[in-house]
Amino acid sequence: MSFSTMLSSMGVGMLRTCLIFILTLLISLPLGMIVMLIRRPGPLPEVPRGEGTLKTLAVRLWRGFLIVLRPVMKIYIAVMRGTPLMLQLLAWYFGPYYLFGMSIRGYRFPAIIIGFSMNYAAYFAEIFRGGIEAIPKGQYEAAEILGYGKTQTFFRIILPQVIKTILPSVTNEVITLVKDTSMAFTLAYNEMFSLAKQIAASQTSFMPFVIAGVFYFIANYVVAFVMEFIEKKLSYYR
């Protein structure tokens, strides 16, 4: 098998790898933000007096939601960080069958995306929390005195500063994700690294692994380049 044939047979695997990567990021970043907002320590919201009933109801619901979900989120993060991703993928894929006797035909790819997203959301949540806690209390107090509402304070004052501080840690995590995509072979999904192994075995050649290595390296080079660009963009203030 020639080099170019190898490359082209691995090409579809590369696309699948990219797909896992992109979908995981798209889901886990917002999900991590939601997990952080629930898990974040601090006083429960106070139910405002004399508000329109709808708002009071919403605050009440959110409050009850937090009371129940905070401990759940803690356990979720502990499990996601405390067990191997490979095991989690197996659990997500075979779980529905063993627990509920559901058919898992056609469920392979969704299981991979759920597995990766849930795992990475846990890590992102902790990174976000670190970023939020690094913001001095004075920023919140200044915003409050100036009359900003809670949502405005978060989006106008806090979040932009959080993004700047967490960027290096997020870069780390994203780079790890590029390499972790190879974990999908656990569920016999033919992403690039699985194909590389198959071709290497059938052709008794080491070349597919070299191609795989170069692919990961280039992908991460691009990731690092993009992240560095964003960091530079945000370096206008300290």
Added chain:
Amino acid sequence: MILQMDHIRKSFDGVEVLKDISMSVDSGEVVSIIGPSGSGKSTLLRCATFLEKIDAGEIRYMDKAAVTTNNEGKAEYVPHKELKLVKEYFGLVFQQFNLFPHYSVLKNVMDAPVHVLKRPKEEVREEAMELLRRMDLESRADAYPFQLSGGQQQRVAIARALALKPSILFFDEPTSALDPELTGEVLKVIRQLAEEKMTMVVVTHEMPFARAVSNRVIFMDKGVIVEQGDPELVFGSPSQERTKQFLRNYQR
């Protein structure tokens, strides 16, 4: 009466920091609050600006009740919407400036009027530039806070507070985080505001400044107001032994 605080009580973890404090501030008055560390003066300011919740007592701004005491003797704040309106009466300048680091000087001053009060941007920009001119910071409008000295940052913070046109401005030790060299420029600005009859309450350790600028000095110790009155009287011939002792310690 711009601000009226009556029988304020505040405890932190069972330790009473404010013990039945009453004070009021009239329009155009400049009041300095002095006293040793831990006397409760900063807490009083934080209670007046609702950054801390009082346990009991009453707070009114412009004769509008913000906090009242119910029958059980516990403080009750007016509903959120009303409190929000009351908050527009005052501004606060922090010891640590607390400027928004990701906004330029001009945006720090403009952002709240534009996005909180929803005022037209062009109009706000003109006012903001005028404020920066008064703070002698016109040329630094496009700079970011980290590029400024502490004194300049504090002057931006004052401009930011003034941009919302408060009826009363509080200062929480505005020069305590500054190099001695830089305190002068901030005090000069406050003095200028006093001449323009801005109503202000200043918690400070700058005794000569308090004496020269304020109409009234309040000396606090251990959560109570020990003595208050005309600065010449409080500084010149204090009636309380505790005040004398405090001022003596200061002169050394």
